[in-house]
Amino acid sequence: MGNLSKNLAMRLIQLPRLIRIVIALFFAAMVTLAIFSLVDHVYLRYFFTVETRMIPALVTVAIASVMYIWGWWGYIGTVNTTPSPSNHVLIYFGVGSIATITVIVLFVQGFSLAQ
Numbered sequence: 001m002g003n004l005s006k007n008l009a010m011r012l013i014q015l016p017r018l019i020r021i022v023i024a025l026f027f028a029a030m031v032t033l034a035i036f037s038l039v040d041h042v043y044l045r046y047f048f049t050v051e052t053r054m055i056p057a058l059v060t061v062a063i064a065s066v067m068y069i070w071g072w073w074g075y076i077g078t079v080n081t082t083p084s085p086s087n088h089v090l091i092y093f094g095v096g097s098i099a100t101i102t103v104i105v106l107f108v109q110g111f112s113l114a115q
Contacts, residue, residue: 024071027096
């Protein structure tokens with residue numbers, strides 16, 4: 001890991017624990033918003049039956065839970081511990097940032113189509 005990326009990871013980890021928890025919640029919500037329409041589209045197009053109509057929600061929740069658990073494991077840490085600055089933190093922030101940008105683009109696109 002390069003010096004710049006290690007410094008960035010260290011600065012992100014040094015944020016207060018409550019702020020890190022809020023960031024993990026935010027990124028999990030952004031991943032949920034970014035993927036739910038894709039999951040619904042694939043499900044409705046290829047797999048829909050009346051008996052399995054709960055599956056898209058379960059898949060979306062599972063993916064959001066993985067994002068949140070990943071954040072808790074690699075970015076928040078357990079009580080009285082601080083995770084080490086690693087590539088996990090930077091990759092987590094990359095995925096969360098991409099999800100956030102995707103949600104913003106989808107919001108702007110949907111808003112412009114509604115006009």
